[in-house]
Amino acid sequence: MNAVIDIVPAAAGGCSDAPVLKERGQREVFCGLTGIIWLHRKIQDAFFLVVGSRTCAHLLQSAAGVMIFAEPRFATAIIDDRDLAGLADANAELDRVVTRLLERRPDIKMLFLVGSCPSEVIKLDLSRAAERLSKSFTPRVRILNYSGSGIETTFTQGEDACLAALVPELPVSDERSLMVVGALADVVEDQFRRLFDELGIGPVHFFPPRKSGELPPVGANTKFLLAQPFLADTARRLEERGAEHLAAPFPLGAEGTTLWLQAAARKFKVDAPRFATVVGPKRERAARALARHRTMLEGRSVFFFPDSQLEIPLARFLSRELGMGLTEVGTPYLHRPHMAAELALLPAGTTLSEGQDVERQLDRCRSARPDIVVCGLGLANPLESEGTTTKWSIELVFTPIQGYDQAADLAELFTRPLTRRLKLVA
Ligand code: SF4
Numbered sequence: 001m002n003a004v005i006d007i008v009p010a011a012a013g014g015c016s017d018a019p020v021l022k023e024r025g026q027r028e029v030f031c032g033l034t035g036i037i038w039l040h041r042k043i044q045d046a047f048f049l050v051v052g053s054r055t056c057a058h059l060l061q062s063a064a065g066v067m068i069f070a071e072p073r074f075a076t077a078i079i080d081d082r083d084l085a086g087l088a089d090a091n092a093e094l095d096r097v098v099t100r101l102l103e104r105r106p107d108i109k110m111l112f113l114v115g116s117c118p119s120e121v122i123k124l125d126l127s128r129a130a131e132r133l134s135k136s137f138t139p140r141v142r143i144l145n146y147s148g149s150g151i152e153t154t155f156t157q158g159e160d161a162c163l164a165a166l167v168p169e170l171p172v173s174d175e176r177s178l179m180v181v182g183a184l185a186d187v188v189e190d191q192f193r194r195l196f197d198e199l200g201i202g203p204v205h206f207f208p209p210r211k212s213g214e215l216p217p218v219g220a221n222t223k224f225l226l227a228q229p230f231l232a233d234t235a236r237r238l239e240e241r242g243a244e245h246l247a248a249p250f251p252l253g254a255e256g257t258t259l260w261l262q263a264a265a266r267k268f269k270v271d272a273p274r275f276a277t278v279v280g281p282k283r284e285r286a287a288r289a290l291a292r293h294r295t296m297l298e299g300r301s302v303f304f305f306p307d308s309q310l311e312i313p314l315a316r317f318l319s320r321e322l323g324m325g326l327t328e329v330g331t332p333y334l335h336r337p338h339m340a341a342e343l344a345l346l347p348a349g350t351t352l353s354e355g356q357d358v359e360r361q362l363d364r365c366r367s368a369r370p371d372i373v374v375c376g377l378g379l380a381n382p383l384e385s386e387g388t389t390t391k392w393s394i395e396l397v398f399t400p401i402q403g404y405d406q407a408a409d410l411a412e413l414f415t416r417p418l419t420r421r422l423k424l425v426a
Contacts, residue, residue: 013344013348014344014346014347014348014350015344015346015347015348015350015352016343016344018343018346018348018349018350018352019352020334020352020353020354021351022353022354022355023353023354023355023356023357023360023361024355024357025356025357025359025360026356026357026358027154027306027332027356027358029150029153029154029155029307029332029356030059030063030150030154030155030376030377030394031059031117031148031149031150031155031158032147032148032149032150032156032157032158032159032161033050033052033056033059033060033116033148033150033158034059034060034063034148034155034156034158034394035148035155035156035157035158035159035161035162036048036050036060036074036114036148036158037060037063037398038159038183038397038398039158039159039162039183040073040074042186042208042210043208043209043210043211043212044210045109045110045212045213046073046108046109046110046111046112046212047074047075047101047105047108047110047111047112048073048074048075048112048114049075049077049098049101049112049113049114050074050075050076050077050114050116050148051076051077051079051114051115051116051118051119051124051126052076052077052078052079052114052115052116052117052119053076053078053079053116053117053118054076056076056116056117056118057076057078060074060076075101077093077097079118079119079122079124090122090124091124091129091132094113094124094129095129095132095133098111098133098143099136102137102140106140108141109140109141109211109212110141110142110212111133111137111141111142111143111144112144112145112146112162112165113126113130113133113143113144113145114126114145114146114147114148114158115145115146115147115148115149116147116148116149117149117150117151119149120147120149120151126147129145130143130144142169142212144165144166144169145165146158146161146162146164146165147161148161154306154307154308154309154332154333155307155394155397156228156230156308156309156310157230159182159183159228159230160231160232160233160234161233162208163181163182163207163208163231164233164234164237166207166215167218167234167237167238167241168237169215170215170216170217170241171215171217171218172217172218172219173217173218173219173221173222174219174220174221175203175217175219175221176221176222176223177203177204177205177216177217177221177223178196178202178203178204178205178222178223178224178225178267179204179205179206179207179216179218179222179223179224179225179238179243180192180204180205180206180207180224180225180227181207181224181225181226181227181228181231181235181238182207182226182227182231183208183227183228184206184227184400184402185400186210187400188400188402188403188406189206191403192204192251192403193206195261195278195279196264199261199264199268199274199275199278199279200268200270200274201264201265201270205217207224218238218241218242218243219242219243220242221242222238222242222243222244223243223244223246223264223268224238224243224244224245224246225246225248225260225263225264226245226248226338227250227402228250228310229250229309229310229312229313229335229338229339230308230309230310232335232338235338246263246267247263247337247340247341248262248263248264248341249313249316249342249345250310250313250342250402251402251403252310252313252314252401252402252407252410253286253290253316253317253320253321253410254283254286254287254321255317255320255321255345256313256316256317257283257402257404257407258279258283259341261279262275282404282405286404286405286407286408287321289407289408290322290407290408290411292408293322293408293411293412293414294322294323294411296419297322297323297411297414297415297418298322298323298324299323299324299325300324300325300371300372300418301324301325301326301327301368301370301371301372302315302324302325302326302370302371302373302374302414303327303328303365303370303372303373303374304326304328304329304330304331304373304374304375304393305330305356305358305361305365305373305375305376306330306331306332306353306354306355306356307374307375307393307394308393308394308396309331309333310393310396310397311329311330311331311374311393312329312331312339312342312343312346312352314396315329315346315350316342316345316346317410319346319347320345321407322411322414324414326346326347326350327351327365327368327370328351328352328361328365328368329346329350329351329352329353330352330353330354330356330361331353331354332354332355332356333354334352334354358379365383365388366386370388371418372389372390372391372414372417372418373389373390373391374390374391374393374396375390375391375392375393376392376393376394377392377394380392389417389418389420389421390417391413391414391417395413396410396413399413
């Protein structure tokens with residue numbers, strides 16, 4: 001095998017063995033229903049039916065913002081007092097709602113029944129409901145279920161639960177192929193597809209697909225790259241089906257994107273000159289675009305509250321490519337195998353925390369006095385009112401940030417709030 005050129009310096013070990021502060025107190029996070037907001041845009045013929053309460057419906061509506069649809073692709077079947085009191089047969093009502101929906105909407109090819117706290121409290125078995133309804137609607141509509149419940153989860157786990165539910169549906173194949181796992185904006189997906197083509201890597205499949213009928217095949221010759229860092233269950237299920245995970249940092253920033261592509265290039269035996277020819281100019285262009293943001297961000301400090309599970313890759317990007325100082329990097333869960341390549345690139349001595357005890361973490365944040373704080377919506381307003389500049393972590397999940405062409409956009413998500421703050425105090 002030809003060696004793939006290493007155009008990124010090797011890591012010195014960074015935080016691979018660093019101690020992690022584990023916290024198990026009160027948490028401030030959104031639940032997994034939030035994932036529906038980006039998943040319904042990605043799988044264009046799928047429908048997400050939340051079986052939940054008015055609170056769930058409000059959460060979805062406010063997370064989605066104001067949207068006007070000709071035909072919506074998510075909704076909430078409200079569990080009301082009669083259901084909660086056991087006075088109505090919730091299963092019969094659910095069957096009625098689903099039947100009405102699918103009769104009215106022939107465009108729906110895949111239906112997800114999404115569990116919530118209320119459906120779990122009344123022990124409504126959505127996997128049996130999906131099985132039962134599938135008997136009536138297969139093959140026209142594939143009906144699956146997963147939980148978006150807020151109990152002990154964070155909002156990006158909704159995507160993990162959704163994709164994990166899809167893994168058993170993937171067709172079997174022995175063909176050697178690359179699967180990119182994790183919902184990406186279409187524009188980013190197209191850029192990566194072109195890059196893999198130029199590298200001679202293929203066939204390449206993206207999971208989730210844009211159409212429910214285009215589920216990628218999986219088998220012992222499938223190699224997969226994670227495009228998102230919050231897909232532990234999905235990755236485990238793919239491995240159970242024989243696929244091999246290609247360990248790499250995540251494709252954030254010029255460096256992360258290069259190392260991510262490099263992991264695939266090595267596995268698919270792309271030779272060094274070809275890799276350098278394809279990737280080199282794009283990496284250099286991204287690095288040039290980042291330079292003006294570095295002027296603004298270098299030497300400034302950032303504090304991450306645990307929220308999106310993107311925290312560690314973002315911290316690596318901000319520290320290595322933009323010269324920012326890391327005061328604390330909190331993550332809801334630390335999946336060591338998936339994060340190994342990222343941890344190795346973090347500066348030694350970085351404070352890492354897993355889980356949350358929000359009051360204690362707020363105390364640490366206030367005493368660190370960082371220039372910018374990355375946190376959920378619930379903490380952003382009070383911190384802003386105290387004069388702290390914040391970045392909503394959820395925005396980093398909604399925005400296309402992966403790949404070379406988005407590296408400067410990602411940096412701008414941090415320069416913008418700082419510039420705004422500087423204007424306010426000027
Ligand atoms: S699933 Fe639970 S946490 Fe999420 S909106 Fe519904 S009630 Fe709230």
